[in-house]
Amino acid sequence: MADHRTDGDESRAGAEDRRMTTREVAERLGVKPETVYAYVSRGQLSSRRGPGGRGSTFDAREVDALLRRGRRETAFGGETAIRTGITLIDKDRYYYRGVDATALAERYTYEEVADWLWTGRLRRGTRFTAPHDALIAALRAVGSLPSHGGPADRLRVAAIAAAAADPLRFDLSPQAVLGTARGLIPTLVDALPAAGPLPREDGGGPLPRRLWSRLTAQAPDEASLRALEAALVLLIDHDLAASTLAVRVAASARSHPYAVVTAGLGVVESPLHGAASGLAHRMLTEVLERGSAGAVVADHLRGGRRVPGLGHRLYKGPDPRATALFARLEAVPAAAGALAAAREVEATAARHVPLHANVDLALAVLSVSAQMPPEAGETVFAVARTAGWIAHALEEYGERPMRMRPSGEYSGPTPPQPLP
Numbered sequence: 001m002a003d004h005r006t007d008g009d010e011s012r013a014g015a016e017d018r019r020m021t022t023r024e025v026a027e028r029l030g031v032k033p034e035t036v037y038a039y040v041s042r043g044q045l046s047s048r049r050g051p052g053g054r055g056s057t058f059d060a061r062e063v064d065a066l067l068r069r070g071r072r073e074t075a076f077g078g079e080t081a082i083r084t085g086i087t088l089i090d091k092d093r094y095y096y097r098g099v100d101a102t103a104l105a106e107r108y109t110y111e112e113v114a115d116w117l118w119t120g121r122l123r124r125g126t127r128f129t130a131p132h133d134a135l136i137a138a139l140r141a142v143g144s145l146p147s148h149g150g151p152a153d154r155l156r157v158a159a160i161a162a163a164a165a166d167p168l169r170f171d172l173s174p175q176a177v178l179g180t181a182r183g184l185i186p187t188l189v190d191a192l193p194a195a196g197p198l199p200r201e202d203g204g205g206p207l208p209r210r211l212w213s214r215l216t217a218q219a220p221d222e223a224s225l226r227a228l229e230a231a232l233v234l235l236i237d238h239d240l241a242a243s244t245l246a247v248r249v250a251a252s253a254r255s256h257p258y259a260v261v262t263a264g265l266g267v268v269e270s271p272l273h274g275a276a277s278g279l280a281h282r283m284l285t286e287v288l289e290r291g292s293a294g295a296v297v298a299d300h301l302r303g304g305r306r307v308p309g310l311g312h313r314l315y316k317g318p319d320p321r322a323t324a325l326f327a328r329l330e331a332v333p334a335a336a337g338a339l340a341a342a343r344e345v346e347a348t349a350a351r352h353v354p355l356h357a358n359v360d361l362a363l364a365v366l367s368v369s370a371q372m373p374p375e376a377g378e379t380v381f382a383v384a385r386t387a388g389w390i391a392h393a394l395e396e397y398g399e400r401p402m403r404m405r406p407s408g409e410y411s412g413p414t415p416p417q418p419l420p
Helices: 007-017 022-029 033-041 060-073 101-107 110-119 132-143 151-164 174-190 207-215 222-234 242-252 257-268 276-290 293-302 320-329 333-349 359-369 376-397
Strands: 019-021 047-049 056-059 087-090 093-096
Touching: 019 022, 019 060, 022 033, 022 056, 022 060, 056 060, 093 101, 093 320, 101 222, 101 320, 110 174, 110 207, 110 222, 110 376, 132 151, 132 174, 151 174, 151 257, 151 376, 174 207, 174 257, 174 376, 207 222, 207 376, 222 320, 222 333, 222 359, 222 376, 242 257, 242 376, 257 376, 276 293, 276 333, 276 359, 276 376, 293 333, 320 333, 320 359, 333 359, 359 376
Parallel strands: none
Antiparallel strands: 019 056, 047 056, 087 093
């Protein structure tokens, strides 16, 4: 049978069949070859072995489609999405790299989950240790702050001091960033002033135990430490929250990991973000003192304020982080009073509007029951979220630099205007 294809048909068929090498794909997308393989692992590109089994080849149409999506995302405005393979929030559940985050908090430690999130490998018994020089610099810097400095102040200063002590901080290769992350998180914890006796293994023991001694003078029991560990895992990431977006912008500009974390810390102390648990802590304390959630809820509403620790715009039902942390706190005898107060607040406020407890209220139960200061939840949040920020930085370092550059919509006076 005669072949009736035109020259145009033949050229289109050739384009459809064309395969590209890894190097060609990297040049086409403007990324490193390592990033091309990351796209494959995330399911954004498919690959086949090349002729003779050497190297990988890619469908040119898929590559062009990915490039078009990337160009749309560079607008970075309105409802434009930013690709991420870290956290999915769906139907009142949330997942780290496709795995239920609450299940991870049940089974693994914070350090194990953080390292797995960065590398894709789960290594049992993973421990993070602060580098000596970075820790000494951070301790001195934090020690110079006034006594009324808040947790975000201390953590920011510690991160900046640790950066100054690291001459290799500008190395953005994946292995270097991982090394920085494994040292920075324990540095942030160990640089905080002690609130009680430090554990004997301080500097090399489990991170939750070291953090606990910075938050309260009360001796921990195992159930309380498990609750704190769960809180750390549950708070590692939550999609593109405000602080995480700041981190991605900094990483897009190729800031080093310490600066990236500092960008996140600059946002996290907002009362609408990481510091929200402090408001819930003060409310629960008042409920326990007055013996009535109704009176305290009424006072908040009378003053035109929202009741702290209730509702979350991403969940129609209960916040799964709160549900998981409450379950851990039920095993803590000292938490019974604060837990009952939190449930009374939730029940009282839900009489007219079905609001559920969020993770800030659960953090407040932990901090109130352990006699921690109101700002303790903010510290837990910031330390936990540092692992997520590093994961987002690693992801962003693999993208095109400076893609997070929105265009301003000017609304000022029409030029030219006279000199003032």
